[in-house]
Amino acid sequence: MEEKIRYVGIDLGKRTYQCAILDEKAKNQQFNGKADGIGLERLAKRLGNDDLVGLEAGNNAFNIARYLTDRVGCHVVVLNPGKLAMIYQSLKKTDREDAVQIARLLQRNPVEELPTVPLPTKKEEEERSVVAELATYKADRTRYINRLHSVFLDSGITTITKADLKTASNREKNVLTLLTGRHVREARRLIEMVAYCEAIIEDLEQETKQFLESEKNTGILMSVPGVGPATALAFIAYVGDGSRFANADQVANYAGLTPRVDSSGETHRMGPISKRGCAYLRRVIVQAA
Structure with a gap:
């Protein structure tokens, strides 16, 4: 029997969540609850292990993603809010609408093409x-x-x-x-x-x-001039062993250290660093430099 995938978008607040579920017929179910133990248990009971769930990185997102993965067995992706232009450019900005937009994003795009944030250990x-x-x-x-x-x-x-x-x-x-x-x-x-x-x-x-x-790469990092314990731990915590990055340019982009580019016709200007990325990592790298 062919599995029926549902697409679930969750918009998180500090204490609450708004959930939207789209099935293959594009039917829209919406409900909300508190982001506490009881509320998350109710959310888990309404999900299935075939569901594809998406939520923005933010308040408690990683804990909830890990909870749903372990409790339900569904596929959960945490999305980079800075790259969800379809939501932040929307004229109708509500929690309900954001949850639906996330669900539609999952429905329309392969997971590997989504702006995901790796779930940290x-x-x-x-x-x-x-x-x-x-x-x-x-x-x-x-x-x-x-x-x-x-x-x-x-x-x-x-x-x-x-x-x-x-x-x-x-x-x-x-x-x-x-x-x-x-x-x-x-x-x-x-x-x-x-x-x-x-x-x-x-x-x-x-x-x-x-x-x-307890980190095997500490010696390598600490051998770099200007790098101390704080910088080394920040790099390990946010970059890890670097296996999820294809090259150094991706790491620089992740830290917001790449220059802004202003292009118009044949004019190309390189501006200051973008400062869009991991602020804690960028801060210690700049200080070390």
């Missing part, structure tokens, strides 16, 4: 989580130091630079000797926030080293 997800958290707290530390520097400027002290506030001892010394009144109290609160971020950064850097100890 649990270990890759953990490594990406460390990379993202480390980037967040480093950015927070920089923001607090910048704010601390502005406190000195507000009090009329222009001889202190941001570099003078990089270490805990320098921060404490400059605050005690140069600031007075309320500026001291504000500066002390900022110093506490910087110290808090630095303590977490130290823990995350230790966790980064632990992940790298």
